[in-house]
Every structure is written in C-alpha cells, then in structure tokens.
Amino acid sequence: xxxxxxxxxxxxxxxxxxxxxxxxxxxxxxxxxxxxxxxxxxxxxxxxxxxxxxxxxxxxxxxxxxxxxxxxxxxxxxxxxxxxxxxxxxxxxxxxxxxxxxxxxxxxxxxxxxxxxxxxxxxxxxxxxxxxxxxxxxxxxxxxxxxxxxxxxxxxxxxxxxxxxxxxxxxxxxxxxxxxxxxxxxxxxxxxxxxxxxxxxxxxxxxxxxxxxxxxxxxxxxxxxxxxxxxxx
Amino acid sequence: xxxxxxxxxxxxxxxxxxxxxxxxxxxxxxxxxxxxxxxxxxxxxxxxxxxxxxxxxxxxxxxxxxxxxxxxxxxxxxxxxxxxxxxxxxxxxxxxxxxxxxxxxxxxxxxxxxxxxxxxxxxxxxxxxxxxxxxxxxxxxxxxxxxxxxxxxxxxxxxxxxxxxxxxxxxxxxxxxxxxxxxxxxxxxxxxxxxxxxxxxxxxxxxxxxxxxxxxxxxxxxxxxxxxxxxxxxxxxxxxxxxxxxx
Numbered sequence: 001x002x003x004x005x006x007x008x009x010x011x012x013x014x015x016x017x018x019x020x021x022x023x024x025x026x027x028x029x030x031x032x033x034x035x036x037x038x039x040x041x042x043x044x045x046x047x048x049x050x051x052x053x054x055x056x057x058x059x060x061x062x063x064x065x066x067x068x069x070x071x072x073x074x075x076x077x078x079x080x081x082x083x084x085x086x087x088x089x090x091x092x093x094x095x096x097x098x099x100x101x102x103x104x105x106x107x108x109x110x111x112x113x114x115x116x117x118x119x120x121x122x123x124x125x126x127x128x129x130x131x132x133x134x135x136x137x138x139x140x141x142x143x144x145x146x147x148x149x150x151x152x153x154x155x156x157x158x159x160x161x162x163x164x165x166x167x168x169x170x171x172x173x174x175x176x177x178x179x180x181x182x183x184x185x186x187x188x189x190x191x192x193x194x195x196x197x198x199x200x201x202x203x204x205x206x207x208x209x210x211x212x213x214x215x216x217x218x219x220x221x222x223x224x225x226x227x228x229x230x231x232x233x
Numbered sequence: 234x235x236x237x238x239x240x241x242x243x244x245x246x247x248x249x250x251x252x253x254x255x256x257x258x259x260x261x262x263x264x265x266x267x268x269x270x271x272x273x274x275x276x277x278x279x280x281x282x283x284x285x286x287x288x289x290x291x292x293x294x295x296x297x298x299x300x301x302x303x304x305x306x307x308x309x310x311x312x313x314x315x316x317x318x319x320x321x322x323x324x325x326x327x328x329x330x331x332x333x334x335x336x337x338x339x340x341x342x343x344x345x346x347x348x349x350x351x352x353x354x355x356x357x358x359x360x361x362x363x364x365x366x367x368x369x370x371x372x373x374x375x376x377x378x379x380x381x382x383x384x385x386x387x388x389x390x391x392x393x394x395x396x397x398x399x400x401x402x403x404x405x406x407x408x409x410x411x412x413x414x415x416x417x418x419x420x421x422x423x424x425x426x427x428x429x430x431x432x433x434x435x436x437x438x439x440x441x442x443x444x445x446x447x448x449x450x451x452x453x454x455x456x457x458x459x460x461x462x463x464x465x466x467x468x469x470x471x472x473x474x475x476x477x478x479x480x
Contacts, residue, residue, distance in 0.1 A: 064441075064445065065437075065441060067444075067448075068397070068401075068440065068441045068444035068445050068448065069401075069437045069440045069441050069444070070401040070402070070404035070405075070415070070440055071401075072404045072405055072407065072415065073404055073415060073433065073436055073437050073440060074437070076415075076418075076419075076433050076436075077430070077433040077434060077436075077437055080422065080429040080430075080433060081429045081430030081431075081432075081433045081434065082430065084427075084428075084429055084430050085430055167305075167306075171307070171308040171309075172308070173308075174308035174309075174310040174311065175308075175310065175405070177310070177408075178407065178408055185308065185310055185311065185314075188314075189314075198318045199318070202311070202314055202315055202318065205311060206307050206311050206315070209306065209307045209308060209311060210303060210306040210307050213305070213306035213307070214302065214306055217306075
C-alpha cells in the first residue's frame with residue numbers, strides 16, 4: 001500500500017482547528033484535574049497527620065481504592081453511574097450541560113489525589129523525627145517548624161514522584177475520550193475519520209503528547225536541582 | 234445493595250468468561266490471560282532493553298533510551314491506536330482486538346520493565362561486576378551468571394506491581410472492543426440499562442479484589458527478600474523514584 005506522506009493535509013483549515021481545540025481541552029482537563037487532585041491530596045495528608053485512627057483508615061481505603069481500580073473504570077463509574085444516584089430533577093438539570101467534561105475532571109482529579117497523597121506522605125515520612133524535635137527544642141512553634149524545617153525537606157523528597165504522577169495525569173487525560181470528551185485523542189480520531197490520513201494525524205498527536213511530557217519531566221529535573229541548590233547553601 | 238447481588242447472580246458467567254463457549258472467551262478470564270501473556274512476552278524485550286541501557290556501547294544505550302522515553306511520554310491509548318493501524322500494515326492481514334491489545338501491552342511494557350530491571354542492575358554494588366571480571370569472566374558471562382540473577386531477584390516485587398499495572402491497562406482494550414471484563418460490564422450495562430452504577434461498581438470491586446490481593450503478594454515478597462538479604466548484608470533496594478508505575 002502506497003502512502004504519500006502529507007502532514008499539511010491534517011494541519012489546515014477545520015482539521016487544524018479541531019486539533020488545536022483538542023489540545024486546549026487536554027491541557028485544561030489536566031490543569032483542573034491537577035488542581036483538584038493537589039487540593040484534595042493536601043487535605044488527605046493533613047487528615048492522616050492528625051493521627052485519628054478512624055480517619056487514617058478511611059484515607060487509606062480511599063487511596064487503596066483509587067490505586068487498585070483502573071482509571072477508565074473510575075471514569076465510567078462517575079460518568080455512567082453517579083448521575084443515576086442523583087434525584088430526578090438534578091438529572092434533568094445536568095442533562096442541559098456537557099457532563100462528560102465535568103465528570104472526567106472529577107474522576108481524574110480524585111484518582112490522582114490518591115497518588116499525590118501517598119507521594120507527599122512518604123516524602124514527609126522520610127524526614128527523621130529528630131528534625132521536628134530539634135526545631136521544637138530550638139523554640140519554633142508547630143507552624144514555624146513545619147514551614148521552615150519540615151516542609152522544605154518534604155517537598156524536596158517528594159518532588160520526583162509528584163512530577164512523575166503529574167506526567168501520568170497528563171497522559172491519563174486521553175482516557176476521557178472513552179466517555180466522549182473531545183480532547184486531543186478524540187479530536188485526532190475525528191480528523192483521521194474525515195481525512196483517512198491515519199499516519200499523519202496520529203503523528204501530530206503523538207508528538208504533542210511526547211513533547212509536553214518531556215517538557216514536564218525536564219521542568220521537574222530543573223526544579224529538583226533548584227531545591228537541592230537552595231538547601232545546599 | 235440487593236441489586237448488586239441479583240446482577241451478579243444473573244450475569245456471573247458473562248463477568249467471568251464472557252460469551253464462551255458460544256462466542257470468544259471474554260470476561261475476567263480473558264483479562265487475566267491477556268495480562269499474563271503481556272508480562273511474559275514483554276519481559277524478554279524489557280531485559281534486552283535494560284542490558285542495552287547499561288551496556289558499554291554508546292549507540293545501543295542511546296537507542297534504548299530513546300525507545301524508553303518515547304513510550305513513557307505518550308498515553309497508552311495512543312500506542313493502542315498506532316498498533317491497531319500499523320501492525321496489520323506490516324504483517325499484511327488483519328488481527329483481532331485481543332492480539333492488537335497484546336502487541337500494544339508488550340511494546341508499552343517493554344519500556345517500563347526495562348526501567349525496573351535497570352534499577353535492579355544499578356542497585357548492585359559495582360564490586361560485583363569488578364570481582365567477576367577480575368575472576369576472568371567476560372562481559373557476557375559476568376552479566377548472565379553474576380549480575381542478572383541478583384538483579385532480577387531484587388526486582389521481583391516491582392515486577393509483581395507491574396503485573397498489577399498491566400491488569401489495569403487491559404481495561405483500555407474496551408476502546409477497541411477487546412472482549413475482557415470491562416467490555417463484559419458494558420455488555421451487562423447495555424442489557425439492564427437502568428442500573429449503570431451497580432454494574433460499574435461490581436466491575437470496580439472485581440478489579441479491586443484482584444489488584445489488592447496482588448499488592449499484598451508484592452509486599453510479602455518484598456519483605457521476604459529484604460529478610461533474606463539482611464542475612465547476606467547486601468545493599469538495600471534502591472527503588473527508582475523516577476519510575477511511575479500504575480495507570
């Protein structure tokens with residue numbers, strides 16, 4: 001089968017528009033899910049740090065559920081399942097909006113919160129207890145010893161895995177296509193359906209995903225170096 | 234709550250083995266076979282890639298590194314579509330969804346397994362390599378008889394966690410209509426229509442029990458290895474923090 005390579009065919013007019021729109025949605029999805037995940041993760045870590053047995057168990061269950069069930073299944077449960085639990089009027093009201101976007105942000109965010117929570121917790125746990133004791137003995141209060149002594153070290157400890165899971169979140173946004181969100185992967189499929197230029201359209205999407213992932217990894221490495229330098233001073 | 238039991242009672246064969254014997258094998262059985270085959274077939278590729286990444290030859294190292302970074306930088310869904318499109322072109326005839334998914338997972342996981350095995354190799358003290366070279370073993374023999382047995386043994390817990398990731402990744406086969414447990418759940422959902430939450434909740438429970446059990450197995454193996462190594466006074470496992478498993 002002969003296939004004349006023509007990248008311009010998928011990068012013009014309405015197809016380019018579709019792809020750009022897809023990229024926008026992908027990035028937005030990643031950003032909102034990340035914010036939700038980080039906020040929730042900080043909350044969960046705080047709950048675990050309080051040392052309440054029941055709360056600790058609950059958070060552990062939350063993390064375990066989200067790590068052991070495929071993200072795609074979580075998405076399906078949210079998108080197909082959860083609306084049916086709501087009241088009739090709420091369902092009718094929801095039907096006016098494109099709920100797939102909302103639910104994919106929620107599902108991806110909640111899922112990633114479990115990973116972030118574990119990253120931050122293990123980062124904090126790696127700090128020897130002597131650090132807290134020493135800073136308290138030096139007269140710093142709880143908040144100050146947290147802000148000036150524990151957190152700076154904790155952030156440095158968990159930065160690599162946080163970056164990795166951010167990349168994972170970015171890649172996972174592609175799963176949202178399964179519930180009909182028109183993000184980059186979905187848009188690519190559309191362009192392919194219209195133009196029959198499979199190779200070119202997949203190439204564009206692949207290159208975008210790859211470049212952005214590598215960018216995130218590079219940024220992470222840069223940040224890590226910054227932190228190490230700041231601490232070495 | 235009652236719904237859950239009646240759905241399971243009426244559809245348990247579909248969840249377990251799909252439409253078999255009246256159709257292709259599907260359901261949980263298919264998921265497990267797919268995941269096990271993927272791990273088995275991806276392992277040799279991962280091993281070769283890992284050896285390439287730590288080899289003394291620059292060209293080889295570079296190629297393997299590019300392979301790993303490209304696959305780690307793109308979503309699995311993208312790899313699925315590439316395989317779906319390219320493999321039939323390359324071999325000249327169509328392949329089933331199951332084989333497409335298997336090829337995809339082998340390609341994708343070769344990169345992740347490579348990083349795990351490389352982590353195992355690099356966690357070994359350099360003295361092991363030097364000592365075996367000093368004893369007169371060549372590069373190949375050193376690798377086969379001294380480095381790999383230790384490295385793979387140390388990497389065993391990570392390999393089990395990778396199996397968990399693969400099980401979770403098989404769910405993406407749903408997108409290209411592979412008969413596995415997520416597909417089966419969607420079939421059940423399409424029959425019932427009114428109980429999506431219950432159906433997908435059952436699906437989530439199935440995955441949870443499976444993966445949770447395997448997580449505990451990985452933990453047990455890890456503790457056992459740590460205990461054994463304590464006796465030998467060997468090095469601690471250096472978990473590669475740059476390796477994000479799970480999907």
